[in-house]
Amino acid sequence: METDPADIRGWQRLSGDVTTSGRLEEHDVARLAALGVKQVVNLALDSHPEALADEAGRFGAEGIAYTHIPVPFDAPAEAHFEAFRAAVEAGPKPVHVHCIMNWRVSAFFYRLHRDFQGMPEAEARALMAQQWVPDAADKPEWQAWAEFIAPKAD
Structure with a gap:
């Protein structure tokens, strides 16, 4: 059994069937296949220089x-x-979800x-915080993300 490729940017295992990361490189395709990944979900834009x-x-x-969900x-x-x-x-499992930095992915999860x-909530936030906390008070350009992760009114 292959071990988790912790050298992939932002690598995180959320469960036995779910892994996440930032950008993938050409050699990572075979590595994910060796892990038994059955589905990859990409939240990054194809136009990103590191895509x-x-x-x-x-x-x-x-x-x-x-x-692909850009x-x-x-x-x-x-x-x-x-x-x-x-x-x-x-979708099929195991699934690997990635973007460029694992910021989009961590907020979505x-x-x-x-x-x-x-x-x-505290456990979910702690998992996200291992990658990113989109705090608009620190970075006003992250306002859209602060709103995106805010609890929705019923």
Whole structure:
């Protein structure tokens, strides 16, 4: 059994069936396949300078399902979250979810854990904080993310 590739930027194992990270490099495709990953979900934009070229084709060649949900860093939306939730909850497992820094991903899983999987808020926040805390008080440009992760009124 392969061990977790902790040298991938922002690598995090959330459970036996869920791993996350920042950007992937060409050699990481085979490494994720060796781990038994059955689906990759990418929240980054293809236009980012660190995006892996032809990511869908590379994972497809390994027999790994691929879902691309391009989330603009300055404009995360509910439609992005719902597509992410559907892919993670209904797609093949194990699943690996990534972006460039593991910031988008950590915020998305924070909401999923807190709002849909019954994880206590403090525990969900602690998992997110291992990668990023989008605090708009410190960085006003992160306001969209602070709003995105805020609890929604019923």
